[in-house]
Amino acid sequence: xxxxxxxxxxxxxxxxxxxxxxxxxxxxxxxxxxxxxxxxxxxxxxxxxxxxxxxxxxxxxxxxxxxxxxxxxxxxxxxxxxxxxxxxxxxxxxxxxxxxxxxxxxxxxxxxxxxxxxxxxxxxxxxxxxxxxxxxxxxxxxxxxxxxxxxxxxxxxxxxxxxxxxxxxxxxxxxxxxxxxxxxxxxxxxxxxxxxxxxxxxxxxxxxxxxxxxxxxxxxxxxxxxxxxxxxxxxxxxxxxxxxxxxxxxxxxxxxxxxxxxxxxxx
Numbered sequence: 001x002x003x004x005x006x007x008x009x010x011x012x013x014x015x016x017x018x019x020x021x022x023x024x025x026x027x028x029x030x031x032x033x034x035x036x037x038x039x040x041x042x043x044x045x046x047x048x049x050x051x052x053x054x055x056x057x058x059x060x061x062x063x064x065x066x067x068x069x070x071x072x073x074x075x076x077x078x079x080x081x082x083x084x085x086x087x088x089x090x091x092x093x094x095x096x097x098x099x100x101x102x103x104x105x106x107x108x109x110x111x112x113x114x115x116x117x118x119x120x121x122x123x124x125x126x127x128x129x130x131x132x133x134x135x136x137x138x139x140x141x142x143x144x145x146x147x148x149x150x151x152x153x154x155x156x157x158x159x160x161x162x163x164x165x166x167x168x169x170x171x172x173x174x175x176x177x178x179x180x181x182x183x184x185x186x187x188x189x190x191x192x193x194x195x196x197x198x199x200x201x202x203x204x205x206x207x208x209x210x211x212x213x214x215x216x217x218x219x220x221x222x223x224x225x226x227x228x229x230x231x232x233x234x235x236x237x238x239x240x241x242x243x244x245x246x247x248x249x250x251x252x253x254x255x256x257x258x259x260x261x262x263x264x265x266x267x
Contacts, residue, residue: 001030004063007041011049026052026066033170053076058067058085101220102141117228119213124245124263126207129171130164131155131187141220148172151186155200162198165191173205173245208242208265215262218255219246222262229264241267 006181008015021027022039027048029039047067058081106212136147152170159166168189175183185203192202211233215225226244233240242265250259 001040001042004029004039004041010043011053013053015199015250021049022047023060023185024062024066026062027070042148051078054082058082073181079244082208098142098145101218101222103220117213117225117232119211119229119232121262121266122210122212124205124208124210124265127168127205128192129161129185129187129203129205130159130190130192130197131185131203132200133186134184135177136182136184139174139176139182144174144182144184145220147184148186151184155186155188158198158200162200163192164197164200167191169247169249171245171247173243175243178220190221201249206242209267210242210245210263210265211238212264214249214256215260217258219258220255220259222246222260225262226264229262233264233266238266241265 002010004015004018008018011018016037018027018041021137022029027045030042030045031040032038033040051069052065055068055078056062060068131178132151134147134151136145152172155170166188170186170188173185173187175185187203187205211229213225213229213232215222245263245265247261247263248258249261250257252258
């Protein structure tokens with residue numbers, strides 16, 4: 001048998017919490033010394049302790065935990081509930097990380113005011129692309145990101161079965177259709193032959209002059225670079241004249257290593 005201190009250590013909980021569980025009737029000691037009042041536990045009681053902690057971490061109150069334990073919830077059900085909770089926590093972590101990236105991008109934009117960027121004017125040729133489209137509720141990162149990522153992934157999945165020969169790099173371009181509605185195009189240049197395009201559409205992008213800037217780093221932090229392009233356009237007497245494009249030059253597994261050319265058609 002183990003003292004309450006040793007049992008707490010093996011169960012990775014506090015002695016105070018074990019006393020609390022005892023008071024609530026959730027986990028009684030295997031033995032209480034009548035003379036000293038010292039509590040002792042067995043190794044077999046770790047299984048019940050694990051269930052208590054797991055259910056509490058799922059968000060159940062201790063009163064609800066007591067009810068579930070009394071009903072002897074099967075291990076498989078507890079495992080399923082824990083898996084669901086893990087997925088919820090992972091989603092929350094991902095959402096927080098995305099928000100932090102957006103905050104960092106705004107801070108960089110403020111810090112970079114007045115910083116010179118290497119904007120280059122290029123002549124973009126007319127290009128035929130195959131594409132998939134989706135709709136985002138505005139240009140905010142939290143609206144664009146959830147549309148762009150699955151759209152690009154789906155385009156990649158459909159290409160092998162399509163009668164298409166890619167002739168360039170993946171790109172996205174964006175069209176404002178309404179005040180809070182942006183059409184997102186995930187596209188790739190292609191020599192399109194006759195045949196089944198596996199649900200892909202064909203679009204012809206017109207030849208245009210564009211102000212371009214190479215953005216290095218995660219696409220979630222692209223805001224300072226795009227705003228630098230816009231400032232350059234205004235400062236040099238141009239105007240925006242078409243859908244913004246992002247040409248993905250290099251996309252390693254680590255988003256920090258991404259290289260993206262931003263292209264803003266100008267008139």
